[in-house]
Amino acid sequence: MRITGSRLIDLAAASTTKNQTSVGAVSAQLSSGLRVTTPSDDPAAWVAAQRTKLHQALSQGSGAAAAASRDRLAMTDNALASISDVVSQVQTLAVQGASDTYSAADRAALGAEVHGLVLAALGSANAKGYDGEYLLAGDASLAEPFDPAGVYQGDAAVRVVPSDDSLTGATTIPGSTLTAAHGVDVLPVLARVAAALTSNDMPTLLAALPDLATAVKQLAATRSQTGAAMSSLDQTTASRAVLEQDMTQAISRYVEVDTVSAAGELAKASQSLEVSRAVSSHIISLLAPST
Numbered sequence: 001m002r003i004t005g006s007r008l009i010d011l012a013a014a015s016t017t018k019n020q021t022s023v024g025a026v027s028a029q030l031s032s033g034l035r036v037t038t039p040s041d042d043p044a045a046w047v048a049a050q051r052t053k054l055h056q057a058l059s060q061g062s063g064a065a066a067a068a069s070r071d072r073l074a075m076t077d078n079a080l081a082s083i084s085d086v087v088s089q090v091q092t093l094a095v096q097g098a099s100d101t102y103s104a105a106d107r108a109a110l111g112a113e114v115h116g117l118v119l120a121a122l123g124s125a126n127a128k129g130y131d132g133e134y135l136l137a138g139d140a141s142l143a144e145p146f147d148p149a150g151v152y153q154g155d156a157a158v159r160v161v162p163s164d165d166s167l168t169g170a171t172t173i174p175g176s177t178l179t180a181a182h183g184v185d186v187l188p189v190l191a192r193v194a195a196a197l198t199s200n201d202m203p204t205l206l207a208a209l210p211d212l213a214t215a216v217k218q219l220a221a222t223r224s225q226t227g228a229a230m231s232s233l234d235q236t237t238a239s240r241a242v243l244e245q246d247m248t249q250a251i252s253r254y255v256e257v258d259t260v261s262a263a264g265e266l267a268k269a270s271q272s273l274e275v276s277r278a279v280s281s282h283i284i285s286l287l288a289p290s291t
Contacts, residue, residue, distance in 0.1 A: 036255040049254035056247040063240050065161050069171030070233045075127070076135045076173050077226045082124040083178070083186070084219040086117045090190050091212040097197045097205060104200040111198030118190045122150060125175060125187060136175035145175040150187025152179045161233075170229040173222060183218035184211045 039046045096102065097110045125146045128134055133141035137154035145154035156176040178186040189211045196205035 045254045049251050052247050052250050052254070056244055056251070059240055059244050059247070062161065063237065063244075066233050066237055066240070069159075069161050070230060070237070072129050072135065072171060073173070073226055073230045073233070075129055077223060077230070079124045079127040079135055080173070080219060080223050080226060083121045084216070084223065086121040086124075087186065087190065087212065087215045087219060090114050090117055090193055091209075091216060094193050094197070094205060094209060094212060098202070098209065107197045107200050107205075111194050111196075114190065114194040114197055118150070118187070118194055121187060121190060122146060122148070125150070125178070136173065136178075138172070138174035138176065146187060150185070150191055152176060152185070156181075170225075170232070173226050173229070177222040177225070178218065182221070183214045186215045186218060189215055 036042045036045045036049065093110050093114055097107045102110075125136055126134060126144045127136070134143070134145050134154070135141075137143065137145035139157035139159070140154045143153065145152060147153055152175050154175050156174050157172075158170050158174060159172040161171050176182070189208060192204065193208045193212070195201070196208060
């Protein structure tokens with residue numbers, strides 16, 4: 001088949017256009033830092049990147065929920081710490097009041113002090129979180145968990161959030177841990193001590209001393225439970241941070257350009273472009289009519 005001059009020019013022009021396109025594509029990749037911006041660039045890489053981005057978004061959503069839960073548990077622990085301090089103070093005052101050296105008037109003064117501490121403990125037991133829900137109410141979190149007598153009105157439900165693919169972590173501590181189901185009814189015991197001191201009721205006061213000791217241990221166990229839940233969420237958060245970093249790196253591998261490799265490709269494409277231009281120019285000069 002005879003190749004005409006016109007055909008040679010067309011072939012040279014096509015080669016030049018192809019090389020110009022290659023130079024433009026590689027230049028755009030280097031400029032944006034992205035190798036894959038649309039599915040047509042690399043269908044498999046684009047799908048893999050989108051799938052990883054979805055998993056990353058889900059992980060970030062779970063992370064936000066875990067962070068909010070961690071804050072709630074920290075506030076719950078503060079409330080429990082306040083109640084624990086009150087119980088310890090009441091225990092000390094009750095032991096003092098049980099002494100034979102105290103008079104009825106002395107005990108009445110202690111009773112007034114304990115009554116104030118009971119109110120403080122009740123306030124802590126009915127503390128709210130940032131969201132306005134009661135911290136120690138279980139699932140019944142829109143109503144005060146403890147009535148004025150210190151009797152628990154909530155439930156024993158524990159909320160959870162996913163901590164990994166197969167486990168869940170506790171995000172709340174119900175006020176039921178401060179009831180006889182776990183030892184003694186803590187707040188009513190405090191109220192009983194206040195009343196016994198005020199009325200100089202020694203038998204009731206002495207009977208309350210073992211209950212106060214139980215309440216101290218009960219609160220320590222509850223705070224340990226809260227601390228374990230916070231620690232679990234902290235570990236989950238740390239693991240999730242590593243996972244999300246891995247996913248970010250995976251997305252980068254899927255869609256971002258290798259600058260060293262791309263720079264090499266640009267150099268080759270630019271060289272090919274110059275060669276094709278030179279060839280085109282030479283063909284045109286050969287075919288041009290002599291004067």
